[in-house]
Amino acid sequence: MVDHLPVPLPILTRLNAICLGLPEAYEEPAWTGTRWMVAKKNFAHVVMIDNGWPPAYAEAAGTTGPMVVLTFRLPIARLAAPKFSKPPFFRPVWFANIVGAAIDMGSDWEEIADLLTESYRVLAPKKLAVLLDRFGD
Template identity: 55%
Template structure:
């Protein structure tokens, strides 16, 4: 499967702009979808669910699709709020500090930029994370 081909360009383009603006970030094809990494750590992953595939994402997001979902890392009080808020957020079972977000028809790109910047800072080495200017909430 062509990993990035399933993610709509109207979602991939703004995600790419946010993620690649962060230092030492690279984009790569994931087993499904696209992921962004800082050094060896993935801090964001986007994938489109179609006909219940990939099944782990379909179960976690409670949809057979078509739907595009983003996963990222969070922590502190924000983590529990996001995981318990409900749509568009969900708590995937593959990591206690991972949050999923369904990217519906009109994603809030400012909120997504904040969440991805925070995710980057959680996954990046401390000295690199300190160089990042975080968006104002």
């Protein structure tokens, strides 16, 4: 078995602070990396691409790594924005509304928080998503 680089702890810590601040969100290990869920739906997933592994992520991001990538969901209409078709963003083919982004500690964490909140809103039950409006995101 080949060992692959893990997602750096400082990045996981930042993502946890964002994702676990959302109503009823929880973290769990994914088949690789870490994912954040709401109502059994994955609204964020972080993976370290290393030496071309995992291959589906390496192909989608166009790199063999090492690179940390975060995938999340957005409303399909929002995906028409040109920014989502150029780095650090990429478009995996798994779902029509999925987006990926290469991230590191120098990333715009305010933007990442906004994107993850929007991803949560796309997948959360309405009774939870409405709480974001009530508390001002």
